[in-house]
Amino acid sequence: xxxxxxxxxxxxxxxxxxxxxxxxxxxxxxxxxxxxxxxxxxxxxxxxxxxxxxxxxxxxxxxxxxxxxxxxxxxxxxxxxxxxxxxxxxxxxxxxxxxxxxxxxxxxxxxxxxxxxxxxxxxxxxxxxxxxxxxxxxxxxxxxxxxxxxxxxxxxxxxxxxxxxxxxxxxxxxxxxxxxxxxxxxxxxxxxxxxxxxxxxxxxxxxxxxxxxxxxxxxxxxxxxxxxxxxxxxxxxxxxxxxxxxxxxxxxxxxxxxxxxxxxxxxxxxxxxxxxxxxxxxxxxxxxxxxxxxxxxxxxxxxxxxxxxxxxxxxxxxxxxxxxxxxxxxxxxxxxxxxxxxxxxxxxxxxxxxxxxxxxxxxxxxxxxxxxxxxxxxxxxxxxxxxxxxxxxxxxxxxxxxxxxxxxxxxxxxxxxxxxxxxxxxxxxxxxxxxxxxxxxxxxxxxxxxxxxxxxxxxxxxxxxxxxxxxxxxxxxxxxxxxxxxxxxxxxxxxxxxxxxxxxxxxxxxxxxxxxxxxxxx
Amino acid sequence: xxxxxxxxxxxxxxxxxxxxxxxxxxxxxxxxxxxxxxxxxxxxxxxxxxxxxxxxxxxxxxxxxxxxxxxxxxxxxxxxxxxxxxxxxxxxxxxxxxxxxxxxxxxxxxxxxxxxxxxxxxxxxxxxxxxxxxxxxxxxxxxxxxxxxxxxxxxxxxxxxxxxxxxxxxxxxxxxxxxxxxxxxxxxxxxxxxxxxxxxxxxxxxxxxxxxxxxxxxxxxxxxxxxxxxxxxxxxxxxxxxxxxxxxxxxxxxxxxxxxxxxxxxxxxxxxxxxxxxxxxxxxxxxxxxxxxxxxxxxxxxxxxxxxxxxxxxxxxxxxxxxxxxxxxxxxxxxxxxxxxxx
Numbered sequence: 001x002x003x004x005x006x007x008x009x010x011x012x013x014x015x016x017x018x019x020x021x022x023x024x025x026x027x028x029x030x031x032x033x034x035x036x037x038x039x040x041x042x043x044x045x046x047x048x049x050x051x052x053x054x055x056x057x058x059x060x061x062x063x064x065x066x067x068x069x070x071x072x073x074x075x076x077x078x079x080x081x082x083x084x085x086x087x088x089x090x091x092x093x094x095x096x097x098x099x100x101x102x103x104x105x106x107x108x109x110x111x112x113x114x115x116x117x118x119x120x121x122x123x124x125x126x127x128x129x130x131x132x133x134x135x136x137x138x139x140x141x142x143x144x145x146x147x148x149x150x151x152x153x154x155x156x157x158x159x160x161x162x163x164x165x166x167x168x169x170x171x172x173x174x175x176x177x178x179x180x181x182x183x184x185x186x187x188x189x190x191x192x193x194x195x196x197x198x199x200x201x202x203x204x205x206x207x208x209x210x211x212x213x214x215x216x217x218x219x220x221x222x223x224x225x226x227x228x229x230x231x232x233x234x235x236x237x238x239x240x241x242x243x244x245x246x247x248x249x250x251x252x253x254x255x256x257x258x259x260x261x262x263x264x265x266x267x268x269x270x271x272x273x274x275x276x277x278x279x280x281x282x283x284x285x286x287x288x289x290x291x292x293x294x295x296x297x298x299x300x301x302x303x304x305x306x307x308x309x310x311x312x313x314x315x316x317x318x319x320x321x322x323x324x325x326x327x328x329x330x331x332x333x334x335x336x337x338x339x340x341x342x343x344x345x346x347x348x349x350x351x352x353x354x355x356x357x358x359x360x361x362x363x364x365x366x367x368x369x370x371x372x373x374x375x376x377x378x379x380x381x382x383x384x385x386x387x388x389x390x391x392x393x394x395x396x397x398x399x400x401x402x403x404x405x406x407x408x409x410x411x412x413x414x415x416x417x418x419x420x421x422x423x424x425x426x427x428x429x430x431x432x433x434x435x436x437x438x439x440x441x442x443x444x445x446x447x448x449x450x451x452x453x454x455x456x457x458x459x460x461x462x463x464x465x466x467x468x469x470x471x472x473x474x475x476x477x478x479x480x481x482x483x484x485x486x487x488x489x490x491x492x493x494x495x496x497x498x499x500x501x502x503x504x505x506x507x508x509x510x511x512x513x514x515x516x517x518x519x520x521x522x
Numbered sequence: 523x524x525x526x527x528x529x530x531x532x533x534x535x536x537x538x539x540x541x542x543x544x545x546x547x548x549x550x551x552x553x554x555x556x557x558x559x560x561x562x563x564x565x566x567x568x569x570x571x572x573x574x575x576x577x578x579x580x581x582x583x584x585x586x587x588x589x590x591x592x593x594x595x596x597x598x599x600x601x602x603x604x605x606x607x608x609x610x611x612x613x614x615x616x617x618x619x620x621x622x623x624x625x626x627x628x629x630x631x632x633x634x635x636x637x638x639x640x641x642x643x644x645x646x647x648x649x650x651x652x653x654x655x656x657x658x659x660x661x662x663x664x665x666x667x668x669x670x671x672x673x674x675x676x677x678x679x680x681x682x683x684x685x686x687x688x689x690x691x692x693x694x695x696x697x698x699x700x701x702x703x704x705x706x707x708x709x710x711x712x713x714x715x716x717x718x719x720x721x722x723x724x725x726x727x728x729x730x731x732x733x734x735x736x737x738x739x740x741x742x743x744x745x746x747x748x749x750x751x752x753x754x755x756x757x758x759x760x761x762x763x764x765x766x767x768x769x770x771x772x773x774x775x776x777x778x779x780x781x782x783x784x785x786x787x788x789x790x791x792x793x794x795x796x797x798x799x800x801x802x803x804x805x806x807x808x809x810x811x812x813x814x815x816x817x818x819x820x821x822x823x824x825x826x827x828x829x830x831x832x833x834x835x836x837x838x839x840x841x842x843x844x845x846x847x848x849x850x851x852x853x854x855x856x857x858x859x860x861x862x863x864x865x
Contacts, residue, residue, distance in 0.1 A: 067743075088745035103743050105736035107803030108729070116733055117744035125724040147545065153856070154548035 015042050016079055018206045019064065019095065019175045024073035026059050033059040034070070035230045041175055041206035046197060048217040048238070049210045051227035052250055052504075057210050058100070060227070061179050064208070065097040066090030096173035098165050100180045100306070106153035111135040113152055114167045138166040143192045157284060158184045165193065176200060177208045182216060182486075183307025184285060194220050212305040213486060214243050214508045228252055247505055273332055275463035276348070276432045280326025283316035285309040287487035289326065292317070294432070294463035299454060301478025302467040303503045308484040311353065314436050314467045318350040319343045330431055347431035351421050351438060359421050360409050367391050367405035370423045394423040397456070399449055415439075415446020422453055433457060435466045439473060451476045471503040485509045551856055558848075559796045559812045566819050574823045582826065584705055586818045588697060588773060591711035592766050593788050594814035597796075598718045599648075599762030600789040601810045602755045605722065607735040607802030608655060608662030610756060613763040614785030615673035616647045620767025621777045622677050625686040628771075633693040640768040641761060647673055648760015652753030662756075670786070677779035687776035697772035707769050711811065714765075719807040731755055736803025784835065787842055792817055794845040801853060817841065 017040035026034040034056045041047050051057050062068040064075065066084030074081045077093045084090045090097070104113045111131045112119075120130040135148040144162045152160060161184045168176065178197075182190045197207055197220050211217055217224060218238060226234040226249045234249050275296050280289040286309040294300045304310030316323035319337035328335055330347050337343035340350070352359050361369055371387045391405050398419045400412075409417055418438060425433050435454065439447045454477050458464045468474050474481050481493040483506035491506035493499075570577045596613050603610040620640040628636030647669055654665035688694070699706050722728035733741040734748050741748060766785070771777050794800060795816065796809025820841070824834055 086745065087743050091745070099743075101739070103737070103740040105733045105740050105803060107736040107799075107801075108732055112729055112733075113740075116729070116740070117746055119726050119729060121726065125720070126726060126729060128724075150545065150548055151552065154544060154551070156544065 015044070017042050017076075018078060019093075020076045020079075021060070021064065021070075022074050022076065024060065024063060024070045024075075026056075026063065026068065027071045033230050034063075036073070037227065037230070037232045039208075039225055039232070041208055043174070043204045043206055044201055045222045046201050046207045046209055046220045048221035048224040049208060049227065050212075050214075050217065050224060050246060050250060055227040055250075056230040057227055058179070059230075061097065061099075061177055061208075061210065064090065064095060064177060065099070066095075091171065091173075094172065094174040095177065096168045096171045096175070097177045098168040098179060098181050100183070102160070102164075104152045104160060104164055104167075107151060109149050109151055110139070110146065110155075110163055111148035113163060114138070114148075114170055134170070135166075138170045139163070141169070141196060142166055143189065158186065158189060161185060162189065169196075173205070175206045175208070177210070179210045180212065180307055181209075182211065182213060186287065190216065212307070212508060214246060218243070226250055243505075243508075247501065247508065251501065251504060274329075275331055275461075276465070277327065277329040277332075278317065278325060279328075281313065281316060281323060281328075282325075283309075283312050283321055283323035285312045285487055288489070290484075290489060292465070292482070294465055296461045296463060297458050299458050299464045299466060299477050299479050301474035301481035301498070301503075302465060302484065303469075303471060303474055303481060303507050304467075304484030305469065305507050307486070308507065309487045310467055310469075310484050311436070313484070314350065314434055314465070317343075317465070318348060318434055320350075344428065344430070347429075348434065349425045349428050349430035349432070350434035351418075351425060351436060353436040353440065360417055362408070362410050364409065365406045366400070366409050366412065366420055369409045370394055370405075370420050371427060372424065390427055391423075394426065397426075398423045398453060413442075413446065415442040415450065418442055418446070418450060419453065422450070422457065426457060430462065432463045432465070435464065437468055437470075438466060439468075439470075447473075471500040471507075474498065474503055475500055483507050551852075555797050555852065556806060556809070557797075558852075559809045559816065562795070563812050563816045566816055566823075570819050570823045574826050576826055577823060582822055586815070586822045587708040588705050589821070590814040590818035591705070591707035592769050592773070593785065593792060593817060594711045594811050595714055595762050595769070596766045596785055596789040597792045597810040597814055598714055598807060599759030600786075601793045601796075601798050601805040601807055602718070602722065602731065603662065603759045604790075604793055604798050604800060605735045605802060605805035606731050606752060606755045607738075608752070608755070609666065609790065609800075610648075610651065610759045610763075611663065611666040611786045612647060612651060612670040612673055613759065613766075613789055614783070614787075615670040615677065616644055616760055616763035617767040617770060617785055618779050619647070619673045619677040619680070620644050620764040621770045622681045622686050622779055624768050624771045625688050625777050626680065628688050628690050628693055629686070633690050636690075636693070637768050640771070641764040644760040644762070644764020644767065645757055646760070648757040648763070649753060651760065652756030655756060656749035656752040666756075674779070681777075681779050683779065685776050685778045688771065694772055694775050697769050707773070710765075710769075711814075714762075715807055715811045722805050722807060727751070727754070732803050732805070784838060787838055788814075788817060791838065791842040791845050794849050795841070799849055799853060800846070801849075 020038070020040040022038045024034050024037045025032070037056065037060060039060070049057050049060070059068065063070050066087045066089050069084065075084065076082065082089070082093060084093070105116065108116070111128070114135045115131045120127040120134070122130070132148040139146065139148070139162070142162045142165060144159060144166065146155065146159060152163065155163065161181070165181055181193060185193065194216060197209065200207055209217065209221055221238045224236050224238055224241065224246065225232060226236070226246065228250060233252070274293040276292065276294045278292040281292065282289050285307070290313060292300070302310055302313065312321060315321045319339045319342050328337065335346035337346055337348060343350070361372065364372070367387060370391055388405070394400070395405070400416050400419045400423070409420060412420065438454065439450055442450065454464055454466065466474065466477050475498050478498055479495070481498045481503060482489055483491040483493070483503060485507060486509060490509060493502055576582055596617065599613065600610055620643045623643055624636050624640030627639040651666050651669055654660045654669070655662045695706070697707050701709060722731065730741065730746045731751050733744065733746060734751050738748060792813030793810045796811070796813035797806040798804065798809065820837060821834055824837060
């Protein structure tokens with residue numbers, strides 16, 4: 001147990017836990033995802049699990065769901081140790097999981113998905129009348145009034161999420177694990193869901209509620225377990241704690257009072273015309289239209305957790321997912337990026353979140369990777385000499401550590417690969433650079449280099465947007481910062497006000513009420 | 523931020539409105555998916571009756587029905603393979619192998635044993651396909667391409683590249699005989715269509731096949747045995763090819779190792795034309811049946827108008843491209859319509 005551990009006083013052993021995990025350790029090839037974590041879910045209790053990204057929440061859920069087995073430690077059902085060979089065992093033990101990933105079959109109907117794997121039968125055939133009938137009630141309970149015969153891929157994302165929840169509820173269970181169940185839902189739906197969770201508690205079920213959204217947790221949870229870096233740092237009674245304390249525990253640092261710095265309006269005019277001006281952006285997972293403005297030489301940070309709409313916002317800006325814009329201007333010219341190719345033509349370039357899968361061309365050399373995005377079709381053959389010259393300049397400016405530009409890019413470290421990709425963006429002569437998690441999987445030294453490069457790139461007059469789940473990163477690079485929470489903008493920070501705790505608090509919905517109050521009063 | 527007053531309730535109301543619309547769109551697109559193939563079928567039928575002399579003659583109708591039936595039976599297996607997000611390219615070669623072996627076995631041991639041997643060969647190659655895909659994780663396309671080569675080679679080897687003629691005239695009644703004026707193979711095709719339809723749409727097995735084809739991760743999480751389902755589907759596809767081989771032998775009476783070239787392409791074409799999406803997760807068996815009739819009408823028309831056989835290959839290729847194009851169009855339309863409903 002760490003020094004900071006703060007645990008509730010031992011309860012009077014009123015009830016035996018339905019499920020408990022004891023001393024769970026999970027190692028993935030060298031990385032320790034969970035270090036001696038214990039958790040007990042009592043009947044009639046809603047237990048919240050919180051922690052930053054990478055704190056080990058998902059791993060713990062996977063172990064309870066039977067998708068992973070712990071390296072050491074035991075899972076117990078009503079006090080008896082069990083070993084789950086697969087998800088089926090976990091389900092048979094009465095654990096139902098609502099997972100974050102999409103786990104429905106898009107081509108099949110709602111009713112078929114509800115009963116996949118244990119379809120009701122009559123005379124050897126699937127009893128469709130029965131499954132239709134048994135589908136309606138759980139859907140209604142969630143306020144979802146759709147035909148059980150609808151194909152899942154014809155439903156809106158929020159409705160698909162509700163179907164998934166309904167499916168978990170329709171199983172026989174005593175323990176319900178909900179992993180970010182509200183990520184795609186509106187407030188009304190969230191409210192219905194939380195009411196349902198409260199009702200489940202009354203029937204004696206145990207609920208493990210995993211969420212980034214602290215207001216939801218404070219509404220439904222009886223106890224809260226905080227994970228940080230794979231360790232359990234605290235287990236608290238909700239009644240005895242506060243948002244501030246939780247955020248401090250999650251971060252491992254004191255929460256500085258940062259409300260002063262919240263702007264309720266985006267600081268727009270800095271005198272210069274913005275390079276990127278987007279108004280009224282609407283896309284999947286954004287509840288309200290969002291405006292984005294970035295000036296020449298400016299770095300705008302975008303913060304937000306899973307389900308906040310952050311990654312959708314970035315992908316919409318680059319034309320990857322469908323979106324509508326009230327206005328989309330680059331250098332005061334209206335553009336309409338319907339695809340990444342359109343966006344690049346309009347001078348907008350994005351480096352993706354997933355460098356390995358979408359960024360690098362693994363079978364090409366460092367040089368080719370750097371110059372591939374120059375879309376000037378001046379001549380038929382590649383101008384090798386020109387390419388090399390370009391690369392030489394890049395090599396120096398970017399401080400790429402590579403002995404030979406003819407080496408395969410996969411021979412470089414993650415950080416150096418990212419530098420090559422940044423160089424690619426530079427050579428594409430873009431006006432707007434969108435960076436998605438620019439230092440994911442990059443070592444500390446290269447991180448600093450990349451932050452510096454981003455600043456240098458901006459200094460050449462490019463407008464840079466950095467989207468990141470790491471608050472520290474935004475503190476390091478951003479001139480201004482927008483935080484998203486649950487599909488809407490929850491705060492604006494500028495200059496010295498961009499501090500980690502303020503970003504984290506706003507991303508958790510903490511400042512949401514303050515921001516809206518102010519807006520209402522001003 | 524813009525000062526739009528967006529209350530949760532108004533968002534909810536908007537969404538419900540969109541929901542009603544989406545529901546209507548979904549219903550309509552489901553109808554198009556299910557019955558879309560009828561339109562080209564009727565068009566081609568009318569064109570053929572109007573432009574092809576002798577199209578409605580008894581002999582021609584009979585030959586259209588018999589040819590369509592053989593391809594349709596292979597198509598049912600292909601539909602299952604596509605539903606589980608695979609493809610079975612070996613069906614043509616398997617039908618050829620089954621056909622020559624059946625002929626040889628009938629001559630050696632009589633019709634019942636001969637037929638059994640033919641079906642068994644289909645089952646064995648099919649199971650091998652399934653094992654390759656399920657356990658060795660070889661993509662279905664490549665695995666069945668390899669077994670296609672093996673089966674074709676084995677067929678040539680067995681027949682030494684020459685014809686095998688069967689002496690049992692009773693066996694020939696299977697494909698050439700009729701019940702109440704309806705050709706035997708056509709009855710078989712309808713029977714198999716109904717059976718496979720029930721299997722895919724109404725049994726747990728069929729639903730699980732679609733689940734694996736639609737979202738393998740979801741299927742695994744629901745506790746389905748993915749591997750067993752894959753092996754079973756390819757086994758069935760092999761048996762279907764075996765049935766086709768037996769029918770070809772019965773129809774022709776004398777077979778070599780190269781009957782009906784490009785049977786795999788035809789099977790894919792009719793399945794996709796019939797409304798089975800190559801994306802997997804669903805299968806439209808009545809559609810496959812209609813698709814087979816459509817294809818047989820086209821070839822018969824070209825034959826009757828004395829258009830050389832080469833053009834038939836061209837026509838088949840074009841038809842396949844058309845079917846694939848329609849499939850892509852259908853999917854992108856669907857996703858666009860649905861994205862519109864999401865907002």
